[in-house]
Amino acid sequence: MASDSLSPGLLLDGGELLLTEGSMLTPETYCAYVEEVSAGGASILVLRIGKDMPFSAIPPDLISACNAADVTLASVASDVSSSTVVRAVYMALASEQRLALQASVDLFAVISAAVGRGEGVSGIVAAWKKQTGVPVLVADMLGRVLAGSANDLDIDPTLLPELALQSHKPRTPIRIPDADVTITALGSPKPRGLLIAGTSPMVPVDLAALTSFLGLELERLWLADEPSRQRRAEVVGAVLSARTEAAARSKLRSAGLADKLYHVVVVDPGGEDITQLVAEAALLFRGGMARIQGRYVEIIVGHEDPVLASLERLLHPLAAGVGAMVTPGHLAVSRTQALAAVHASAVAGRPITFNQGIIFDWLADTVDAVEALAFSDAILAPIEAGDPEGILLATLRTWMEENCSLQGTCERMNIHRHTLRARLRKIEAQLGQPLEALQTRTELWLAINIRPITRWPEV
Known part of the structure; x- marks a missing residue:
C-alpha cells in the first residue's frame, strides 16, 4: 500500500507494507500517524528517502514513535520504484513459504522414518524434538508419561491424570493454567492419549503432522493389545473362580497386580459397544483386568488404583456398581455385590459402591459416640x-476380617498357623471366654469395627 495520507488506517486491512514519502508528516504528527498505522495492522512502515524527497534520512523522532508503538520501520531510496518493492516483498514471502514447505517435508520424512523403523511413540517424539527443538510430552489416558518429559515443559506431572480425564469430554477445553503449552487429545473417535507441546515462534510447521502420526501409533498399539486383553479376560475368570486365597493372589500377581485388596467393578454399557468398553477399561484401569460377562463388563481393580476416585466422571452416564474391598480370595463375593449395585446405579444415575459396613453408619446415627468408644475400650481392654505392642489386637482384627479363617489370616499376616493358633489361645485366656462362642465373636466384632482406624497399631 502506497499512501501519503496522515490517516492511512481506513485504507489498511492488516498485514500490508505501507510505503510513504511522508510529504504531510511533521514532528507534531509522528505519534498520531504511527498509532494510526499500528491500529490499521500494517506489518511494516517504509519511508522513501532521498535528496529529492521530503526526508533525506529517517527522523530520530519518527524512530522513537515507531519503537514506542512497536511498529517496524524501514527506508527505501527514492529511485526504487513501488513495483520493485512489491516484487521484493513477494519474493521474500515465496522464499519463506518454500522454506516452510521444505521444513514440513523434511519433518514428515524424519517422523515417517521413525515409524517405519518401529521406534514407536518415543521415536516419533525424539524425531520431532531433534528436527524442531520444541519439547513435547505424550501421556496415556491414565496420565502416565509415554514419551517426553514434564520437566522440559515446566509443568507439574501430577496434573497429567486430571488432564487425561478432561480429554474424555470433547467439549471440555483442556488447559494448564499459566502454562504456555498446547494440549491435544490423540486418537479418533476415542482419545487414546494426550499430546502436550511447548510453543516457539521458530517452529516452521504446526502440530498437525505430529498429532496424526502419534494418533495412528496409539491406535495401532491399542489394536495390537487385543490378544493381551483376551488373555487378561481369561485371568479375570480364573481369579473369580479360584478356590483358595493363594491361587487367586498368584494369578493376579502373574498379571502384574500385587495389591493386597481389590474391588470388582461391574459396568452396564447400555447402548455403547461392549467390546469397545472393555478395551477402554483395559487402558484406564491398572492391569487392564476386564472381561465381558453376559450384558456386563466386569473389571478387577486394585484398591489403590487412582482411577477409582474418578469413576463417576469416567463412566458417566453408564451404570456401574463397585463391590466391597476384599482380598483376592473373596473377589467372587465382591462381584456379587457389584452386580447388585449396578442395578441401583441405573436408578441413581451414578456409580454405586456396596457398603459392607452399613451397620456402622446406622450405629453412628443411633448410638452416642462416646458410649460406643467406651464399649469398644471395655471389650478390648483385657x-x-x-x-503392649498391639500384636494380639492386630491379629484378632485380621482374623475377624478374614471371617475367622486360619488360612486367610496366615496368608495376609504372613505368619505360620502354629503362631496364629498360639495368639488366639492367648486372646482367649486374657478374655476368659472361648472365641468359638457367638456372643464373644459378636462383641469383639462390634468393638473392633467401632474403634477408629487411627487408634490401631501398625503391625
Missing part, C-alpha cells in the same frame, strides 16, 4: 492389658 487383650490390650497384656499386649
Whole structure:
C-alpha cells in the first residue's frame, strides 16, 4: 500500500507494507500517524528517502514513535520504484513459504522414518524434538508419561491424570493454567492419549503432522493389545473362580497386580459397544483386568488404583456398581455385590459402591459416640492389658476380617498357623471366654469395627 495520507488506517486491512514519502508528516504528527498505522495492522512502515524527497534520512523522532508503538520501520531510496518493492516483498514471502514447505517435508520424512523403523511413540517424539527443538510430552489416558518429559515443559506431572480425564469430554477445553503449552487429545473417535507441546515462534510447521502420526501409533498399539486383553479376560475368570486365597493372589500377581485388596467393578454399557468398553477399561484401569460377562463388563481393580476416585466422571452416564474391598480370595463375593449395585446405579444415575459396613453408619446415627468408644475400650481392654505392642489386637482384627479363617489370616499376616493358633489361645485366656462362642465373636466384632482406624497399631 502506497499512501501519503496522515490517516492511512481506513485504507489498511492488516498485514500490508505501507510505503510513504511522508510529504504531510511533521514532528507534531509522528505519534498520531504511527498509532494510526499500528491500529490499521500494517506489518511494516517504509519511508522513501532521498535528496529529492521530503526526508533525506529517517527522523530520530519518527524512530522513537515507531519503537514506542512497536511498529517496524524501514527506508527505501527514492529511485526504487513501488513495483520493485512489491516484487521484493513477494519474493521474500515465496522464499519463506518454500522454506516452510521444505521444513514440513523434511519433518514428515524424519517422523515417517521413525515409524517405519518401529521406534514407536518415543521415536516419533525424539524425531520431532531433534528436527524442531520444541519439547513435547505424550501421556496415556491414565496420565502416565509415554514419551517426553514434564520437566522440559515446566509443568507439574501430577496434573497429567486430571488432564487425561478432561480429554474424555470433547467439549471440555483442556488447559494448564499459566502454562504456555498446547494440549491435544490423540486418537479418533476415542482419545487414546494426550499430546502436550511447548510453543516457539521458530517452529516452521504446526502440530498437525505430529498429532496424526502419534494418533495412528496409539491406535495401532491399542489394536495390537487385543490378544493381551483376551488373555487378561481369561485371568479375570480364573481369579473369580479360584478356590483358595493363594491361587487367586498368584494369578493376579502373574498379571502384574500385587495389591493386597481389590474391588470388582461391574459396568452396564447400555447402548455403547461392549467390546469397545472393555478395551477402554483395559487402558484406564491398572492391569487392564476386564472381561465381558453376559450384558456386563466386569473389571478387577486394585484398591489403590487412582482411577477409582474418578469413576463417576469416567463412566458417566453408564451404570456401574463397585463391590466391597476384599482380598483376592473373596473377589467372587465382591462381584456379587457389584452386580447388585449396578442395578441401583441405573436408578441413581451414578456409580454405586456396596457398603459392607452399613451397620456402622446406622450405629453412628443411633448410638452416642462416646458410649460406643467406651464399649469398644471395655471389650478390648483385657487383650490390650497384656499386649503392649498391639500384636494380639492386630491379629484378632485380621482374623475377624478374614471371617475367622486360619488360612486367610496366615496368608495376609504372613505368619505360620502354629503362631496364629498360639495368639488366639492367648486372646482367649486374657478374655476368659472361648472365641468359638457367638456372643464373644459378636462383641469383639462390634468393638473392633467401632474403634477408629487411627487408634490401631501398625503391625
